[in-house]
Amino acid sequence: MSTLVEVRDLAKGFDVSVPWSNRVIERRPRQWVHAVDGVSFSIERGKTLALVGESGCGKSTVARLLVGLHDPSAGEVLFDGQNIASTLAGPQALALRRRMQMIFQDPYASLNPRWKVRNIVGEPLTEHGLVRNDAELKDRVVELLHLVGLVPADMEKFAHQFSGGQRQRVSIARALATQPEFLVCDEPTSALDVSVQAQVLNIMKDLQRSRGLTYLFISHNLAVVRHVSDQVGVMYLGRVVELADKASLFAKPRHPYTRMLLDAIPDIAMSGRARTPVQGEVPNPLSPPSGCSFHPRCPYANERCRQERPALLEIQGVRIACHAVEEGRL
Amino acid sequence: MTSPLLEVKNLRVEFPSRHGSLLALDDISFTIAPGEILGVVGESGAGKSLTGAAIIGLLDPPGRVAGGEIRFEGRRIDNLPYEEMRKLRGRHIGAIFQDPLTSLNPLYTVGRQLTETIRTHLPLNAAQARERAIGLLQETGISAAAERIDQYPHQFSGGMRQRVVIALALAANPKLIVADEPTTALDVSVQAQIISLLKRLCKEHGAAVMLVTHDMGVIAETCDRVAVMYAGRLAEIGPVQAVIHQPAHPYTVGLMGAIPAMDEDRERLLQIDGAMPRLTAIPPGCAFNPRCPRVMDRCRVERPELLEAGATRAACWLHDASITL
Numbered sequence: 001m002s003t004l005v006e007v008r009d010l011a012k013g014f015d016v017s018v019p020w021s022n023r024v025i026e027r028r029p030r031q032w033v034h035a036v037d038g039v040s041f042s043i044e045r046g047k048t049l050a051l052v053g054e055s056g057c058g059k060s061t062v063a064r065l066l067v068g069l070h071d072p073s074a075g076e077v078l079f080d081g082q083n084i085a086s087t088l089a090g091p092q093a094l095a096l097r098r099r100m101q102m103i104f105q106d107p108y109a110s111l112n113p114r115w116k117v118r119n120i121v122g123e124p125l126t127e128h129g130l131v132r133n134d135a136e137l138k139d140r141v142v143e144l145l146h147l148v149g150l151v152p153a154d155m156e157k158f159a160h161q162f163s164g165g166q167r168q169r170v171s172i173a174r175a176l177a178t179q180p181e182f183l184v185c186d187e188p189t190s191a192l193d194v195s196v197q198a199q200v201l202n203i204m205k206d207l208q209r210s211r212g213l214t215y216l217f218i219s220h221n222l223a224v225v226r227h228v229s230d231q232v233g234v235m236y237l238g239r240v241v242e243l244a245d246k247a248s249l250f251a252k253p254r255h256p257y258t259r260m261l262l263d264a265i266p267d268i269a270m271s272g273r274a275r276t277p278v279q280g281e282v283p284n285p286l287s288p289p290s291g292c293s294f295h296p297r298c299p300y301a302n303e304r305c306r307q308e309r310p311a312l313l314e315i316q317g318v319r320i321a322c323h324a325v326e327e328g329r330l
Numbered sequence: 331m332t333s334p335l336l337e338v339k340n341l342r343v344e345f346p347s348r349h350g351s352l353l354a355l356d357d358i359s360f361t362i363a364p365g366e367i368l369g370v371v372g373e374s375g376a377g378k379s380l381t382g383a384a385i386i387g388l389l390d391p392p393g394r395v396a397g398g399e400i401r402f403e404g405r406r407i408d409n410l411p412y413e414e415m416r417k418l419r420g421r422h423i424g425a426i427f428q429d430p431l432t433s434l435n436p437l438y439t440v441g442r443q444l445t446e447t448i449r450t451h452l453p454l455n456a457a458q459a460r461e462r463a464i465g466l467l468q469e470t471g472i473s474a475a476a477e478r479i480d481q482y483p484h485q486f487s488g489g490m491r492q493r494v495v496i497a498l499a500l501a502a503n504p505k506l507i508v509a510d511e512p513t514t515a516l517d518v519s520v521q522a523q524i525i526s527l528l529k530r531l532c533k534e535h536g537a538a539v540m541l542v543t544h545d546m547g548v549i550a551e552t553c554d555r556v557a558v559m560y561a562g563r564l565a566e567i568g569p570v571q572a573v574i575h576q577p578a579h580p581y582t583v584g585l586m587g588a589i590p591a592m593d594e595d596r597e598r599l600l601q602i603d604g605a606m607p608r609l610t611a612i613p614p615g616c617a618f619n620p621r622c623p624r625v626m627d628r629c630r631v632e633r634p635e636l637l638e639a640g641a642t643r644a645a646c647w648l649h650d651a652s653i654t655l
Binding site: 054055163164165166193194195196197198199201202205220221222223224226227250260261263264265266267268269278281282 | 373374487488489490517518519520521523544545546547548550551574585587588589590591592593597598599600601602603605
């Protein structure tokens with residue numbers, strides 16, 4: 001299996017300082033929030049990597065960095081060997097964009113309300129010069145709509161005439177228009193009801209099987225992640241704390257945060273499995289704790305965890321950032 | 331069996347509009363026993379929040395109760411005058427809403443909002459009310475409650491705010507709490523804390539809860555019984571265990587199959603094709619018939635009542651005992 005996407009020490013900081021005049025008068029320093037801080041992973045061709053974490057952990061920022069919607073502050077993203085940031089600035093930009101597309105969370109906000117579906121889905125085709133004339137464009141749009149389970153008549157409709165699930169299908173059709181190899185899906189089903197979520201997840205899996213698509217799937221829902229992914233990265237305050245293949249992550253979570261997340265999921269089967277109660281909340285990312293950022297909530301934290309930031313190490317086939325696991329305390 | 335705390339009978343809620351009135355809730359009947367937790371689950375637009383709003387008398391105009399009745403401790407409350415309802419609400423029926431930021435006033439300290447609620451409903455002086463407020467905050471797990479009581483809502487995190495809202499709802503020791511999506515705006519780790527808190531406090535205070543949510547997991551964790559709603563109607567109602575493990579209505583079966591499970595691997599999720607109909611276009615007969623995999627001719631014409639179906643009751647002709655299939 002070859003690697004399609006490789007992310008190396010990716011970091012992104014946002015300047016959230018108060019305006020210059022306030023800084024001068026109130027003597028406040030510049031302030032940065034490190035949304036993504038030293039994230040590395042790679043995605044194999046045809047596979048799905050899921051990033052999971054609570055709000056503010058930086059998972060959406062990673063998604064945007066990967067498709068070039070943000071420029072990284074440090075580190076790099078390699079797509080099929082090319083550096084994304086430099087390629088997108090150069091003459092090959094269009095060719096690269098064609099190969100990767102994004103699906104956004106909110107299908108109510110991501111579709112132009114004044115456009116008909118034929119324009120929404122057709123725009124990437126004309127933009128990239130993939131069709132020669134109107135007839136060909138129409139055929140391609142019909143084909144794309146068919147792929148996501150919509151009918152040709154839907155072409156002449158506006159976004160508001162669709163339900164949430166259908167809108168998300170339109171977004172998927174648009175994303176597939178350029179025949180990309182890599183799709184970045186940022187919470188594609190979070191705004192949808194469960195029965196509709198099931199439809200969208202099924203379509204995404206079918207497409208992956210038939211077209212060999214590679215996905216980066218961002219979600220906060222562990223059950224959905226377990227359903228779609230091959231590999232899972234758990235993020236906490238801008239860092240990946242555990243990266244493992246799906247089976248081992250869910251069967252044997254190692255990092256205390258992963259364990260906590262799994263314990264927090266409501267037990268729908270009511271099997272009565274033993275669970276530790278969850279402690280505390282995610283700290284303010286403006287002033288993250290010293291050392292391991294999870295230590296204030298961690299039942300296994302010791303002095304080293306408070307002082308020293310753990311690196312993401314390979315331990316028993318799983319990449320994990322935890323002193324307790326590294327020292328064998330856990 | 332003890333008499334129910336809340337009894338909803340054939341409730342209909344209408345929204346009059348220029349093109350005739352929209353029937354948002356149609357023939358909803360259920361009861362809640364004292365101390366019981368009833369879950370109300372459904373997809374967006376199924377009418378679950380509206381049912382809660384009708385019970386606490388907070389239907390947004392022009393919505394109105396067009397038929398049926400709501401009884402609280404045997405007394406009709408759906409036709410009470412505004413002032414009477416105001417006295418009941420807060421004192422006997424508490425409410426928790428989805429977004430803890432919008433349900434707190436940003437301009438007042440948490441303590442002021444709590445003592446105001448306490449003194450409106452209970453005969454306490456300012457000092458006693460403050461003491462009770464601090465006690466309530468401590469009960470909801472807010473550390474250093476004596477200091478934090480003088481802070482403003484923006485100084486609290488999302489989970490902490492929802493704790494304050496729970497304290498507010500419990501302030502006058504109500505017998506019933508209507509909780510509308512209390513954990514939807516929260517992260518999973520905080521959601522777990524809030525659910526167990528809500529469950530524990532309601533038990534300690536002896537309050538019954540109507541928990542409105544779209545999350546079947548939350549229902550499984552918390553509730554004694556669950557009502558499944560579809561297109562403004564009840565599809566199925568019964569004990570949680572039975573509804574989750576042996577659902578009787580095809581919609582409930584689909585809903586349960588659509589949820590990705592944590593303990594089994596499936597290549598594809600069960601999917602219900604189509605979407606819930608709009609209120610303007612509810613099909614005749616059973617509202618679920620265009621999406622139902624087991625639809626019969628009768629379903630397209632005749633609307634099913636809630637029928638006995640094993641341990642639960644389901645509005646589905648499959649369970650009509652008078653006909654053998």
